[in-house]
Amino acid sequence: MSSDEHAMLELYVLDAVDEMERRRFDKHLRACSTCRQQRDSMREVLADLSRMVAMPAPPQLREASSRDGPIDAAARQYCAG
Ligand SMILES: [Zn+2]
Numbered sequence: 059m060s061s062d063e064h065a066m067l068e069l070y071v072l073d074a075v076d077e078m079e080r081r082r083f084d085k086h087l088r089a090c091s092t093c094r095q096q097r098d099s100m101r102e103v104l105a106d107l108s109r110m111v112a113m114p115a116p117p118q119l120r121e122a123s124s125r126d127g128p129i130d131a132a133a134r135q136y137c138a139g
Pocket of ligand 1: 063094
């Protein structure tokens with residue numbers, strides 16, 4: 059195995075490889091348990107991320123982002139004083 063193939067893992071999981079690279083990496087995956095494990099955990103992370111993106115923001119978070127943050131308020135006070 060070469061380190062080139064290990065570097066391709068992220069691209070492979072993100073589906074950013076072409077057909078030839080995918081086949082090459084598939085072959086590497088069959089031989090390399092390290093990459094298989096990393097691929098599985100990366101896919102879990104990606105699945106979590108896409109669930110988070112698909113979920114609407116909780117109401118308290120939306121409210122907080124529409125209000126002035128504590129830094130803004132402090133900056134205004136500093137400027138006014
Ligand atoms: Zn590997």
